[in-house]
Amino acid sequence: MTNPLVSVRDLRIGATTDAGRKVEIIKGVSFDIEPGEIVALIGESGSGKTTIALSLMGHTRTGCRIDGGNIRLGTSEITAMSERARASVRGTEVSYVPQSAAAAFNPSKRIMEQVIEIAAIHELMPRAEAEKKAVELFRALALPDAEHIGQRYPHQVSGGQLQRLSAAMALIGDPKLVIFDEPTTALDVTTQIEVLRAFKSVMQKGGMAGVYVSHDLAVVAQIADRIIVLRGGEIQEVGSAEQILRAPQHPYTKQLLAAFEPVPHQPVDQPVQAAKPTPVLEVFDLCAGYGPMRDGVPLAKILKNVNFKLERGRNLGVIGESGSGKSTLARAIAGILPAYRGAVMVDGKELKPDLQNRSKDDLQRMQMVFQLADTALNPAHSIGSILARPLTFYEGLRGKAREARVIELLDMVHLPAALRHRLPGELSGGQKQRVNLARALAASPELILCDEITSALDTVVAAAILELLKELQRELGLSYMFISHDLSTVEAICDDVLVMYKGEVVEALPAARMSSEATHPYSRLLISSVPQLDTGWLSGLEQDPELVAQFANR
């Protein structure tokens, strides 16, 4: 048997919290990587997957340190090396593809200079040769205008291109091992396909080994040979990609897979509400945009003549990729961004475009929950006072009655009453999103606008939030407008779906028959781009190149 390229034995990494408490975040992890093999580290946030990946380069983030165990890479004992010796291995033996290439490229330097920096640092080859090699890599990664793209600055190329450029940056020094840290998480699905394909073919040609860190099983299934399932800094299960997907052994792996299975949405029957036929939300020819107004029209027009109707007790999904205007639609309906044309009707009553001019009663009917739970909660206020404010504002509650209602709201979102004394910073991401939901419920609304509320959450946590939304709908007769880029989430909760592209609604469909009935080419492209839990999906996927060129943000 050949020697593995990487062997990690009993790795222990500790961290010191801000309060000075010491915690062990990686608790004795051991695994091997064979030459040319791609191993995926999969787990939720906090599972230690990125920490392990970075430790293979001898790097730990601020506050963390390697406490024990050893890491061997080729002939180098990473754990026993000095920082200077580790620097000599980084980029040449092992290199790194970051999660967000947009943040990992220095904004003030040209791309080429950063791509060939590894060659310059380690004096691997003369500059001209390095540039030639970079251009070859750009071609291999299917980047457009490979000859000149290096002369641009990072802000001048798209996100998907930057992510491939960051792979070129990692490969320039011919490393034996490449670490991919969630490299496609920040990308749109149509872009993700191209990037994944580029990564896969380059890795196969170069015969390099890889570590692919991700929370997304479907993505990992396309690229990894072997999958390591992590949770809380411990390995739960190791197996070939096929085995993990088809025959998971560990209960946690099964839970992860279950969270992936699309749960078709059962519409709620509400005969009581049927007596009231006016739709809860109706939107006519809505137009909104940003920038200075000229002749009553903003400079950058985003939304173009959006029309739809949301019946009481039903849920409307809005899907589209970044820049499609789906969040702008929510902001225009909520009045945060006043629409310059068109009308928003709630319960058959037309609302003023601007939030400032809407009555308290109008505001109360419609509430919004935002994507980033952390930034939507004031870090200096306790959960209790965050929930108390809308109660005082809308219902005029004070004292004991308000306290009782706060506890009731927390109970509705399945949080313990004692949580009201805590600050947002002391809560987990899922708990924070529940608090956001409770705050929206405090107004006793009829309609809740949910703007990507599960996107920042782990799959299992997100699935629980979706369950909660359904339960609240049954109990309170709510309607949701659910904005998401994730089709399976929308499928799980919505009755109808609007597909948006560049500020326009290109198609409106029933959610249950989304994949079979979509007719607009963009909808079809979007639906076919969602990765499936099948190792052969990517290689078997065929998309019309003309369609891709027309619609994908590559």
Next chain:
Amino acid sequence: MPQSLTPWFLVIQRLGIALLTLVIVSFAVFFATELLPGDVAEILLGQAATPEAVAGLREAMGLNEPALSRFVGWLVGLLGGDLGTSYVNKMEVVELISGRLGNSLKLAGVTTLVSVPIALALGIGAAMWRGSLFDRIVSVLTISVISVPEFMVATLAVLIFAVWLGWLPALSYGADVSSLSAMLKAYAMPVITLSFVVSAQMIRMTRAAVIETINTPYVEMALLKGASRKRMVLGHALPNALGPIANAVALSLSYLVGGVIIVETIFNYPGVAKLMVDAVSTRDLPLIQSCAMIFCVSYLSLITLADMIAILSNPRLRR
């Protein structure tokens, strides 16, 4: 507009704002000095003056004209380089100031040359070896210097170097400047005092700006490419911290021109600040106004320069 012109458009816009600010400031300076109590004519003529004489002098000095027309006249004069005539000794203000301004600029220039490189090096060094002994020493020193007022530093310096040790002359001006070593000696104390005061702020701001960029993902990326600490900080962090650093330097240096009053007074250094202090005690309005305008102009030009550096060092605007 073509994209390549955008930064220049921004720079021109910034210059326009600076000019507008200057007009507003001149307005404020003129009317603030108008508000000073006491009547110039009465003061000039002394207690024995007859009301007729005072009225005649007011007429002759043009003080009876409406304030706004005098302001416009003054502003037009300023633009043409005519700063007016001193009320007190009938000399052209330009003449009074020119010699003094040279002195002040010399002091400010030498201080800049000494303090900026040292401050930047210390600030960047402290950021580079953050948490080390060096960083802690620099931090403690800068905080202590910031909290000690400059007259204290100046007086202590005189006490130690001039009185006890006798190494340096207590007064800078009029001292022997015939040889280089003598000149260094003469300037040493005011320059050291001023450098202390302006460097502390620059060091802290530079350190903060560099540390902020060190914590970005692209600097971590550089680390993972195997870059040395020096390369990470100087090659990746520093270029992105230029804007804030330029602003911190400009703010500190602008203090040099306007805030040297105490230092000039203590070392009896004949600069513009001392001239202004003297002018206030004699109610010499044209002189006060001109000195104030000089401070404002230097302050504004430094800040504008810093903003332009920030605009031009950002490639998102550059191309």
